[in-house]
Amino acid sequence: MSTAAIIVAAGRGLRAGGGIPKQWRQLSGRTITEHALRAFQNHPRIDQLVLVVHAEDIEAAYWPSDIPAIIVTGGSTRTASVLAGLKALDDSCSRALIHDAARPCVSASLIDRVLDALITGPAAAPAVAIVDALWSGADDRVTGAVNRNGLFRAQTPQGFNRSAILAAHEAYGGDAADDVEIARTAGLDVTIVDGDEDNLKITTAQDFIRAERILRDRMDIRVGNGFDVHRFGPGDHVVLCGIKVPHDRGLQGHSDADVGMHAVTDALYGALARGDIGRHFPPSDPQWKGADSDIFLSHAVTMANEMGYRISNVDCTLICEFPKVGPHGPSMQTRMAEIMDLSTNQVSIKATTSERLGFTGRGEGIASMATVTLVPA
Numbered sequence: 001m002s003t004a005a006i007i008v009a010a011g012r013g014l015r016a017g018g019g020i021p022k023q024w025r026q027l028s029g030r031t032i033t034e035h036a037l038r039a040f041q042n043h044p045r046i047d048q049l050v051l052v053v054h055a056e057d058i059e060a061a062y063w064p065s066d067i068p069a070i071i072v073t074g075g076s077t078r079t080a081s082v083l084a085g086l087k088a089l090d091d092s093c094s095r096a097l098i099h100d101a102a103r104p105c106v107s108a109s110l111i112d113r114v115l116d117a118l119i120t121g122p123a124a125a126p127a128v129a130i131v132d133a134l135w136s137g138a139d140d141r142v143t144g145a146v147n148r149n150g151l152f153r154a155q156t157p158q159g160f161n162r163s164a165i166l167a168a169h170e171a172y173g174g175d176a177a178d179d180v181e182i183a184r185t186a187g188l189d190v191t192i193v194d195g196d197e198d199n200l201k202i203t204t205a206q207d208f209i210r211a212e213r214i215l216r217d218r219m220d221i222r223v224g225n226g227f228d229v230h231r232f233g234p235g236d237h238v239v240l241c242g243i244k245v246p247h248d249r250g251l252q253g254h255s256d257a258d259v260g261m262h263a264v265t266d267a268l269y270g271a272l273a274r275g276d277i278g279r280h281f282p283p284s285d286p287q288w289k290g291a292d293s294d295i296f297l298s299h300a301v302t303m304a305n306e307m308g309y310r311i312s313n314v315d316c317t318l319i320c321e322f323p324k325v326g327p328h329g330p331s332m333q334t335r336m337a338e339i340m341d342l343s344t345n346q347v348s349i350k351a352t353t354s355e356r357l358g359f360t361g362r363g364e365g366i367a368s369m370a371t372v373t374l375v376p377a
Contacts, residue, residue, distance in 0.1 A: 003115065004048040004093045005040035005157065006085035009033045009101035010074025012054065022202055023101040024057070028215045030064075032202060035104030035215070037067050040097070040157075042312065043111050044342050048093060052085040077175040079182065086166045096165060098179050099157035102202045105214045106157065107376075108310050113193040114159040122161045123188045125180050126195035127152035154178055155195040164188055222309065222374040224271025226263040231365035238366070240318060240325065241332035241349055242294060242339065247323040251366060254283040258293035260316050260349070263370035264336065265293070267314075268300035271374045272307055294339050301340050309374040311340055318351040320366040325351035 009023045023033045030038075033051070040046045049069035058073060072088045074081030082098055089096065095118055099106065110126055117124030130153060134146035158179045165179065168186035176182045180190050198214045200207060235250020241260040251257035266276045274280075277296050281288050288295075304311065314336065318325050325332075332349045340347070354360045360367055 001095065002047045002093045003045060003095040003097065004050060004089050004162070005043075005046050005097045005099060006050045006052060006082065006089075007033065007036050007040070007069070007099050007101050008052050008074070008078060008081050008085065009036075009057075010052050010054045010081040011078070011102075021054070021057075025208075027104055027202075027208060027211055032104045032211075033101040034064055034067075036099060036101045036106060037063065037069060039104075039106045039108070040099070040111070041067055041069075043108055044346070045112070045115055046097070048089070050085045050088050052081045079169070079172065079175045082179060083166075083169045086162070086169060089162060089166075091163075093162050095159060096162040097157040097159045098165075100201060103156055103199055104202065105196075105198050105200060105211055105218075107196060107199070110155075110193075110196050110199060111157060114157055117191040117193050118159045118161070121189060121191045122164050123159065123180070123183045124191040124193055125158040125178075126155040126199070127192050128155065128195040128197060152192065153195070154180065155199050155201075158183075160188070218376045220376050221312075222271040224267040224269070224372050224374070226265065226267030226270060226370040226372075227368070228259045228262040228266065229359075229365055229367045230257040230259045230262075231359075232363070238323065239293070240328070240366075241316065242335035243328050243331045245323050245325070245328050255281075255288055255291045255296070256293050259366050259368040260318050260332070260370070261293040261297050261336070263368040264314055264316050264372065265296045265300045267370040267372040268297075268304060268311075268374075271372055272300075272304060272309070274303060297336075297339050304374055308376060310376075311342055311346065312373040312375045313346045313348070314340065314342070314370065314372050315348040316350070316368060316370040318349070318366060318368050319354055319360050320351065321353050321356065321361060321363055325349075 012021050024031050051069040052072045052074045055073050070088050072084050114124050130148045130151045134148045135142045136144040168182050172182045183190055230251040230253045232249040233252040237244045238247050238251045239256045239258045269276055281296055329349050333344050333347050337344045337347045
């Protein structure tokens with residue numbers, strides 16, 4: 001099931017000041033649009049990006065060249081721009097998230113909530129329930145009270161079955177406040193998921209100050225290092241990063257002795273300040289004898305998620321003279337990404353020798369070192 005994110009950045013809004021459309025203004029060292037793009041680029045469940053821009057911005061190169069997005073020219077209204085983005089997707093895409101570029105603080109957990117709701121329904125959107133008293137007014141005077149029960153402030157990304165929302169847009173006449181309005185006109189049932197107060201839409205100059213504060217507070221980036229060693233012993237294969245590699249000897253250890261996966265696991269625990277594998281899975285406990293190491297790695301990943309972090313990237317180096325790791329590298333990368341629920345471009349598996357120096361050079365065993373980066377979810 002393929003999922004695309006359409007980032008709508010074709011507006012000309014100047015109320016926020018700065019002399020250029022707000023989506024191209026700088027915020028914490030990046031344009032507002034880049035913040036939004038990278039939120040979806042870094043999400044493991046997003047497969048494709050579409051950026052919809054104004055015709056005047058096509059040649060301006062406001063967007064970063066390292067983000068692999070399809071660039072589409074927008075229309076005269078937001079609705080027309082979204083339709084242009086939807087038409088850029090092919091039939092292999094089954095779900096589409098539509099997001100306003102002016103919301104640069106969207107979180108991975110909010111994206112997850114929308115995607116989870118799409119598993120059982122054709123449409124989902126985040127919203128925040130209104131808790132303040134509501135008034136009607138005129139000429140700077142309160143003229144009445146409005147019942148706030150059942151009222152919500154809508155947010156994006158709004159998610160849909162791609163073919164259903166495309167048909168709804170093509171059948172809709174005129175402009176709409178958002179894509180939920182178009183979906184409901186077409187009879188689609190829209191699930192409300194919890195929104196996020198930090199997922200603000202930048203509209204005025206004051207919104208920049210608040211967004212700067214939100215992004216600054218999220219910069220709790222953690223880095224962990226892991227190192228592991230296992231000696232050779234009897235056997236006909238070794239397990240490295242979840243893959244059985246034929247060899248005339250095996251690796252010795254209480255579990256399956258997957259030295260690469262152990263290093264990555266310890267790096268995760270280290271980034272979280274939660275010790276190492278031995279603390280959570282003592283080698284003195286017989287239940288872990290011969291256990292698959294993905295049990296340990298999955299535990300560390302779950303712990304990171306529960307503590308409010310997600311994995312940004314993993315870099316693992318295997319140190320050995322033999323067996324040859326290169327031919328198995330892609331399989332290792334894929335397996336490690338599967339266990340950690342990451343895309344393969346977030347996982348690096350490489351190997352080196354020690355130039356026949358030390359215990360690895362003498363062929364006595366294999367070592368591994370790993371580094372992981374965690375960012376707030």
